[in-house]
Amino acid sequence: MVAITIKDVAALAGVSVATASRVLSGNPATSPDSRARVAAAVTELDYRPNAQARALRSTRSDSIGLLVSDVRNPFFADLAHTVEQAALAAGYVTLLGNANERKEQQDRYLDTLISRRVDGIIVAPLGEGSGSIRSLITREIPTVFVDRTVDGLDIPSVTTDSEAGIRQAVHHLAAAGHTRIGYISGPQATSTGRDRFAAFTRAIAAAGLSQDPELVYFGDYQAASGSAGVHALLQLREPPTALLAADSLMAVGAIAILHKLGRRIGADIALIAFDDIEWFALLNPALSVISHSVEEMGRIAVDMLLQVIDGGEPESVVLPSELIVRASSSTPTSPASGPSLRTN
Amino acid sequence: MVAITIKDVAALAGVSVATASRVLSGNPATSPDSRARVAAAVTELDYRPNAQARALRSTRSDSIGLLVSDVRNPFFADLAHTVEQAALAAGYVTLLGNANERKEQQDRYLDTLISRRVDGIIVAPLGEGSGSIRSLITREIPTVFVDRTVDGLDIPSVTTDSEAGIRQAVHHLAAAGHTRIGYISGPQATSTGRDRFAAFTRAIAAAGLSQDPELVYFGDYQAASGSAGVHALLQLREPPTALLAADSLMAVGAIAILHKLGRRIGADIALIAFDDIEWFALLNPALSVISHSVEEMGRIAVDMLLQVIDGGEPESVVLPSELIVRASSSTPTSPASGPSLRTN
DNA sequence: CGTTTCCATGGAAACGATTCCATACAACAC
DNA sequence: GTGTTGTATGGAATCGTTTCCATGGAAACG
Structure with missing residues (x-):
């Protein structure tokens, strides 16, 4: 034709x-x-x-890039959905990419977005700011960091104050009598991994709980490392009686292996996850979570990016987090009356 | 700069x-x-x-479009992830769009993809083939339908044989003694909605079970309609003792409201969902599902689209579905020994 | 030596749209 | 009637890349 x-x-x-x-x-x-x-x-x-011809002549493509870690993670799926809808309402189409928590893939995707001359990029960055993240700065491409940041880079961001939620969670577990809390950490190559770990360390110290370094397992924000973390922590001489997972996918992995090992969440061991996923409340027992609003985060990120594209310099935004206590971290009850997550 | x-x-x-x-x-x-x-x-x-300049001169953009119903639906999130990775490996970037189960948004997104001169489009279509779906045909844009099809349009597709899985599910429920099975249907504007409903109707008739039309609730593939469907079905003079939800998001809604109403899944009422979501197995009781491989679907869709782009005419593919029985549809057991999903 | 073939290069046109700048016309003011 | 201003239009240049076609030089062949 x-x-x-x-x-x-x-x-x-x-x-x-x-x-x-x-x-x-x-x-x-x-x-x-x-x-x-x-x-x-x-x-x-x-x-x-022809959008290509338009973009070529007019110097704008009316598109933005969104690079997330993994669209299969419900947190990022919700974020992607919100960003995409907000951008579309503002006349931009969103090009969505997955880094799969790998720097090479992050770089590859950023190069692709740069080559397509997107008008701006929202990215949940991984790494220390070398490679293609550096190119974003060099080329002065409008950029907003979402959820995560890169130390030393003055890029507007919208993130979460994980300190508050984690402090509440540790306090709640301490009040329930837990003295050894296992922490399944995110990767230290991500700001969220570092921040949440630091917040956990401070909260533990403040609560006077065991600071045994063996109580910390460094994962990669994938479900499998959640399982591996639980497996390692439960093999300690003095295993933890409570667990805090630094993200929802690792919490899924933790739940799966606890299930497999016949450990009853809530009764045998308490579990709290960072990130509130809709169906966590449907589990039995329902999962306690550190919640923050992914929808608000996505909307603010788009607003900020539009400001940067228009030449503005928006202030970074830090959103609150809070603990939502559900049955997975409540005081253990007797087996006869307590709900449990068991092997079927 | x-x-x-x-x-x-x-x-x-x-x-x-x-x-x-x-x-x-x-x-x-x-x-x-x-x-x-x-x-x-x-x-x-x-x-x-500059990718725009390249695309303008060379007549190809090295990009494909993927239009799904809702990236928050784990089925489509997994599909998006697989398609995107397979396309990237073949040298294409994927532009991902959400129709939000609305035809106007489907049309808007298809127009955008057409304007951007993507080399091909994979779409889970909604509606009867008017609007921008028609434009795909008129313009001879390489297209592959995924999961769903449009009657009367000869577009290569990769779908699921839902008949087998649904027949197994109905047979399994009948063998467990259920005579009134409630069905939460997908929208009749989608081929999957129609096919799964027709398969359910045939399976019910073949099993000699009640064909009371009141046992069918027509939902919209969103969680809220799953809740509304359960609510309506449970208010019947003779409520069903088993439920079959036509997709995973509506199953989530069903679980939530059963939870809220204090109905124990597996004990008070059996529940089976179409689509196997990873965390369904972590529920207590674990959810019975009609499973099909979303990964395989995504890979095949990309392979087919690449063939169409190269001038080929691939045969449509129908993938199998099968019932996976878990505790949510097992024979009711006594309260003292049975796991349950209860209000916390 | 003359002809053919192969490899490599460069200038200009093409791709489809936007935008710059020159021009025409009508309305209004003096 | 003349000059100014505002509205509207059209032709050509621009955007950054690819590709077409002409050309030159070297090697192979008779």
Whole structure:
């Protein structure tokens, strides 16, 4: 099929290419007659402008990039959905990429987004700011960090104050009598991994609980490392009686292996996850979580990026987190009356 | 910052623009000396080709579109992830869009993808083939339907044989003694909604179970309609003793409201969901599901689309489904020994 | 030595849209 | 009637890359 171009539209409407373009761009310097004729020609020919040609001439592509760690993680799936809807409402299409928690893939995707001349990029960064993250700065590409940041890079960001939620969680577990709390940490190559670990360390010290370094397992934010972490921690000479997982996917892995090992969550061992996933409340026992609003995060990230694209310099935003106590971290009850998560 | 173009690269390398372009495109008609000099210039200038300009001249954008119903649905999140990774391995970037189960948004997104001249589109279609779905055909844009199809459109597709899984589920529930099975149906505007409903109807008839039309609730594949469906079905004069939800998000909604109403899944009422989501097995009781391989579906869809892009005419593929029995649909046991999903 | 073939190169045109700048016309003021 | 201003239009240049086609030089062949 031969492509319909703006030349065909202009010819059918009986105007010049420049006038047709002005009409389609909403330029007011056009007569009502020209507008009507061009609109009729567009409809008759089912014409769609070529976005590549537009972007090439106009220096903007009306698209933004969003690079997340893994769209299968419900937190990032929700974030992607919110960002995409907010961007679409502002006239931008979102190009979504997955880094799979790997720096090489992060770099590859960022290069792709740069090559496609997206108007801006929202990214949950991994690593210390070398590679393609550095290129974003060098090229002055409008950028907003979401959820995570890179030390030393002055990029506007929207993140979570994990300190508050983690402090509440540790305090809650201490009040329930736990003295050895196992922590399944995120990767130290991510700011969230570092921040949440540091917050955990401070909260443990403040609560006067055991600071045995063996109580910390360094995972990679994937479900499998959640399972491996629980497995390692439960093999300690003095295993923890409570667990705190630094993200939802690792919590899923933790639940699966506790299930497999016949350990009853809530009764035998307490479990709290960072990130509130909708279905965590449907588990039995329902999972205690450190909650923050992923929707708000996504909306703010888009607002900030639009400001940066327009030449503004938005202030970074830190959102609150809070503990939501459910049955998985409540005081153990007697087996006869307590709900449990057991092997079927 | 002034943009670096291929002219700058050519000048620094001491070759013509045409030679620089040939080197970067991997054209063999270049000398090793030219290749080395261009490569060095690219590195020194941190040059990234402008993908818009490339696409404009070369008539291909090296991108594909994937339009799903809702990336928050774990089924589609997994599908998106698989498609994206398979496409990336083949040298294509994936532009991901959400229709939010709405035809206007489906049309809007398809228009956007068409405007961006993607090389092909994979879509889980909604509706009867009017609007922008029709434009895909008219413009002969390489298209593959995934999960769902449109009656009367001869587009290669990769779908699931839901009949087998649903027949197994109904048979399993009948063998457990259920005579009134409630069905939470997907929207009849989707082929999966229609097919699964028809399969359910046939399986019910074949098993000699109640074909009371009140046992069917027509939902919209969102969690809220799963809740509403359960609510409606449980208010019948003769409520069902077993439920079959036509997708995972509606099953989540069903679980939530059963939880809220204090109905014990597995003990008071059996529940089976179409689509196997990883965490369904972590519920207590673990959820019975009709399973099909979303990963395989995504890979096959990409393979098929690549064939269509290359001028091929791949055969449509129908993948199997099978029932996985877990505790949510097992024979009710006595309260003292049975796991349950209860209000906390 | 003359002709043919192969490899490599460079300049210009093409791709489809936007935008710059020159021009025409009508309305208004003096 | 003349000059100014505002609206509207059209042709050509621009955007960054690829590709077409012409050309030159070297090697192979008769």
